[in-house]
Amino acid sequence: MVKKAATVKAKVSIHDVAREAGVALSTVSNALSGKDNVKESTRKKVQEAADRLGYRVSFVARSLRMQRTFTLGVLLADVSNPSSPDFLRGVEDLADRESCSLLVCNTDGLLDKQIAHMRVLLDRRVDGLVLLSQYCDPPLVRELLNSGTPFVLLQRRSRQHVDDYVGADNHEGITAAIEHLVSFGHKRIGFIRGPTESTTADERLEAYRLAVERLKLDDDPTLVIQGNYQVDGGYRAGREFLSMDKRPTAILAANDMSAIGVMNAASEAGVSIPGDLSLIGLDDIELASYAPINLTTIALQRRDMGTAAATLLMDRIRKKRKKAKQVLFPMKLVVRGSTGPVPVKKKLK
Amino acid sequence: MVKKAATVKAKVSIHDVAREAGVALSTVSNALSGKDNVKESTRKKVQEAADRLGYRVSFVARSLRMQRTFTLGVLLADVSNPSSPDFLRGVEDLADRESCSLLVCNTDGLLDKQIAHMRVLLDRRVDGLVLLSQYCDPPLVRELLNSGTPFVLLQRRSRQHVDDYVGADNHEGITAAIEHLVSFGHKRIGFIRGPTESTTADERLEAYRLAVERLKLDDDPTLVIQGNYQVDGGYRAGREFLSMDKRPTAILAANDMSAIGVMNAASEAGVSIPGDLSLIGLDDIELASYAPINLTTIALQRRDMGTAAATLLMDRIRKKRKKAKQVLFPMKLVVRGSTGPVPVKKKLK
């Protein structure tokens, strides 16, 4: 009596398939994994037996034997941060193509958490690690990174080492943004910088400074305010800027979230954008394009960057490359409605 | 000569530690995994040897042996969707506490992709599956779900089966929102529904209908327009509503993204919110609170829901419960600036 294909009963292993098909264990393995050293008729026989039994290979056993898990670990500060998921998707795009799965860990930007997660990932014998905007220089982190598991830095460059790295050309982006503002007549441009531990934030600030110097803009130290890449930091910075005696006519925020914070502050203060104040963000997260926000921003190709990072990583895993490689993505200014000419009226005060 | 703690050399296994410490293999295992059947002095000796060698347990081997991977699979349509990451974080919160890691898969809402990912997850022998707004009734999916691996549905209920499930009280939320609008004098309320395959969307629509009936509001079939939980769908629906002869004075969108779409449409049409049109979303994603958006919405406790789902799942994994359990979270109306009184002027036309 013919039975329907079994829907995975108990625990069926390769042994059972071998018995069912009347062949040797190794033949089953070869047949199922598409090796060419098995007769077509045998392969078919094995395949049928496997289906009949509802056999599914165990990645666990395979991983142990092959010393390869087909798993990548991704460390990020917080998936809830609107820019993170796009990077993640990019990584996944490639991982999928390479039959790898992703173990995702949030560190909340905490060093301890990152280290703990790194240990787990390493204990799980991931084939590689993607560090998305995370610590990469602290000694303990470095020690873990030196354990031999390939890794790649995404949006974060080491200050002391040369690693595989994917980032964006911050200089290019910031420069384009400032030139855009200058074309509107702005000369006094505030800058909200990112967290101090971030090399990316450093680069952006540096680019701002260079542009200010080159274009002979107001070079006033109070024009740079510390933010944290978050809305609240942008909000505080925005308030501070708006309360200044000689306040800037434009603000360049180190990322879109900070810019949103400025919007909140401006709205509260009754300052209109771009009427009274021009504003530029960086990231081009989706919400920047929504009509009520309509933020001029410097776009980052996050998904592509994620894919690029995963590509570098896979090369490493396959030992296709020995020396470190850096990939820099261009940044593109996306002009929307948050930038405009310098207000004509003289400011009060 | 004392050497510094080795930073993971070659491949050191439990064997090496045993040799180094001069004890048996099993003693190392017991000592390191904190069993109570090992003398304290021995444990210390073992621990030191392990540290000296830079030994780290292999989760792969352990998983094979224990038939437990301490890994949960999460299936979601798209992490880039602003509401997804919060659920994910909630799941992770609990997973962390339970020493589990998360394998995250995006399905893009495609059945084929979901099935492919489910297979991989099962082949990887995850301890459990979290289905976040995914297909759960198609025969192939059901077959996979029946394979014995515990699972939980998040924000998605089966139409045909009784499963572990965590959702929100859509009826309560929608009702509160409509009553809020009614208190402003609205009687003609448009509704943008979610995708047809979504049971959650069904519940929301049903709740809308019940409220319309109970409160004797305009009951006009054209007042319900199909959306897709995305901005573009909301935009199209918004345009349609705004072009109607007798257009609604308020719109209730099945989620925040759809509401944003309406905002885009309204902005384009020069319709002011809430002056000419009141708008309510659902989700309370972070951006709903930003000043330029300032959306009245029905809040979902996504992170807590994620944690609750993971909790149900872990119970299942530990076989602490046999019969299916449902958890319903309350929904809370968050009144912001997108709702107001019915416009006083007679509409043109």
Place this chain on the structure above:
DNA sequence: TTGTATGCGTTATCAT
């Protein structure tokens, strides 16, 4: 309290 032996489910090596 410690040690020995076995098996978890594969793939790879080597015969046949």
Place this chain on the structure above:
DNA sequence: ATGATAACGCATACAA
């Protein structure tokens, strides 16, 4: 082309 066998690294039942 196929089959037997040995790892892979660990946890556990049982023996000492």
